[in-house]
Amino acid sequence: MASKLGQRVIAEAALAAIDADGVEALSMRRIAQDLGSSAMSLYTYFPDKNSLLDGVTQLLLAEVEAPPEDAHWRDAMRHIMRAVRLVGLRHKNAAVLIRRFPPHTPDALVFVEAGFRAFRRAGFDALSTARCYRALAAYSLGTIDIELGGYFTAESRVITGNAREDIGSASSDRLLPLVTEIGPTLNEQDDAAEFEYGLELLLDGFADAMARAGRTV
Amino acid sequence: MASKLGQRVIAEAALAAIDADGVEALSMRRIAQDLGSSAMSLYTYFPDKNSLLDGVTQLLLAEVEAPPEDAHWRDAMRHIMRAVRLVGLRHKNAAVLIRRFPPHTPDALVFVEAGFRAFRRAGFDALSTARCYRALAAYSLGTIDIELGGYFTAESRVITGNAREDIGSASSDRLLPLVTEIGPTLNEQDDAAEFEYGLELLLDGFADAMARAGRTV
DNA sequence: ACCTGAACACCGTTCAAGT
DNA sequence: ACCTGAACACCGTTCAAGT
Numbered sequence: 001m002a003s004k005l006g007q008r009v010i011a012e013a014a015l016a017a018i019d020a021d022g023v024e025a026l027s028m029r030r031i032a033q034d035l036g037s038s039a040m041s042l043y044t045y046f047p048d049k050n051s052l053l054d055g056v057t058q059l060l061l062a063e064v065e066a067p068p069e070d071a072h073w074r075d076a077m078r079h080i081m082r083a084v085r086l087v088g089l090r091h092k093n094a095a096v097l098i099r100r101f102p103p104h105t106p107d108a109l110v111f112v113e114a115g116f117r118a119f120r121r122a123g124f125d126a127l128s129t130a131r132c133y134r135a136l137a138a139y140s141l142g143t144i145d146i147e148l149g150g151y152f153t154a155e156s157r158v159i160t161g162n163a164r165e166d167i168g169s170a171s172s173d174r175l176l177p178l179v180t181e182i183g184p185t186l187n188e189q190d191d192a193a194e195f196e197y198g199l200e201l202l203l204d205g206f207a208d209a210m211a212r213a214g215r216t217v
Numbered sequence: 218m219a220s221k222l223g224q225r226v227i228a229e230a231a232l233a234a235i236d237a238d239g240v241e242a243l244s245m246r247r248i249a250q251d252l253g254s255s256a257m258s259l260y261t262y263f264p265d266k267n268s269l270l271d272g273v274t275q276l277l278l279a280e281v282e283a284p285p286e287d288a289h290w291r292d293a294m295r296h297i298m299r300a301v302r303l304v305g306l307r308h309k310n311a312a313v314l315i316r317r318f319p320p321h322t323p324d325a326l327v328f329v330e331a332g333f334r335a336f337r338r339a340g341f342d343a344l345s346t347a348r349c350y351r352a353l354a355a356y357s358l359g360t361i362d363i364e365l366g367g368y369f370t371a372e373s374r375v376i377t378g379n380a381r382e383d384i385g386s387a388s389s390d391r392l393l394p395l396v397t398e399i400g401p402t403l404n405e406q407d408d409a410a411e412f413e414y415g416l417e418l419l420l421d422g423f424a425d426a427m428a429r430a431g432r433t434v
Numbered sequence: 435a436c437c438t439g440a441a442c443a444c445c446g447t448t449c450a451a452g453t
Numbered sequence: 454a455c456c457t458g459a460a461c462a463c464c465g466t467t468c469a470a471g472t
Contacts, residue, residue, distance in 0.1 A: 005455085028446065040447085041456050049446065099316070099362045102369065106389055109396050116395035129395075130402040134363065135415035139352075141368070142359030145316045146351065151358070152319065172323055178333035178346075179326050185347040198352035201422030202415070209418075222436085245465065257466085258437050266465065 057101035061108035076118030274318035278325035293335030
């Protein structure tokens with residue numbers, strides 16, 4: 001046995017297995033084997049597989065680097081958004097878990113608390129802070145789908161038969177000329193640059209809204 | 218047998234089953250049973266379960282209502298974004314599939330083509346169109362996670378033992394006062410209103426960028 | 435071409451038994 | 454309290470056989 005069993009050790013072994021072979025290949029038996037233990041021993045520390053995956057996610061979220069305490073809210077939020085994206089890139093196979101399990105352990109919430117603090121320091125009230133945080137969270141989670149889930153790059157799956165045809169076929173070129181023209185452009189985008197583009201739009205919008213509300217940020 | 222087997226009939230049965238009992242409860246045997254057939258008969262029409270789920274997703278995306286052909290780009294994109302969200306709300310259990318399988322059949326791409334057309338009519342070039350579409354897609358997919366995945370409402374899962382504690386505990390109130398204060402606010406947000414808020418920020422940003430590029434939109 | 439039931443190689447989890 | 458192997462009730466998919 002590699003190390004004394006415990007939530008942390010088990011979640012770390014699961015994360016390593018996911019990094020190596022993907023979430024789909026993860027099984028309780030597989031983790032146990034990697035730890036030199038039995039599948040059922042894991043149930044001493046996690047009530048079920050879902051909780052274990054949640055535990056892995058908390059581990060991931062704890063890796064998100066918090067911004068410096070004195071940062072301007074714009075720099076702080078940019079810092080956090082980039083940090084989440086980087087954790088996803090560091091754990092490409094595990095990133096999808098971030099969409100499923102929100103942060104809820106103290107370690108995983110450090111960056112959230114820091115982000116809230118940056119907003120409040122700048123004069124955002126609780127409602128504005130929640131509103132801005134939500135918009136950023138939506139954009140961040142969607143970015144994971146697009147970049148790590150290969151939303152635009154996924155080979156278009158062929159559904160043959162019936163009257164159905166796929167992109168790239170002669171008739172779809174005729175019916176969907178702009179999809180045919182712009183689709184490839186979406187594949188070739190620079191992920192980092194496009195991420196920054198949308199992020200700055202949102203931050204600009206928050207700043208404008210605050211300015212309109214009569215406060216300087 | 219309810220109706221002659223085929224991709225469409227099978228995908229519709231699968232969607233009905235997912236609507237009723239969720240993606241997790243869907244099995245090839247279950248669909249076959251609903252259709253009065255055998256699990257293996259499905260493999261005549263889909264190579265595997267993943268393709269079938271993709272087919273269900275194309276069905277969902279084909280439900281997305283396209284905007285009127287003469288709409289201003291802003292109205293067109295607002296229309297599409299709301300339409301996607303409404304399909305998700307109509308199929309709460311199936312909505313998660315939208316994140317996994319991009320549109321690729323002609324029917325499912327109708328709204329995409331219409332969106333591209335609206336941008337191009339307004340003078341956006343191919344690159345700007347791709348860029349704006351991507352930012353909106355990220356926001357839309359992330360919204361599904363937050364609203365339908367219950368990102369903020371999910372009961373904080375308890376991870377006991379070790380030095381770990383959860384939100385709401387005495388010590389996290391001390392360590393994470395703003396999470397404690399603002400967390401409940403996130404739960405109580407009006408989903409539709411918050412969705413509109415972030416959406417308009419992005420649309421404002423596109424308009425500003427176009428204006429700065431010297432074009433009137 | 436289309437459909438079938440049996441079988442294979444897995445799952446997560448319950449259980450009864452051990453320490 | 455912690456860990457175990459066997460067993461249960463499932464999976465998706467392959468196969469050999471049918472029409």
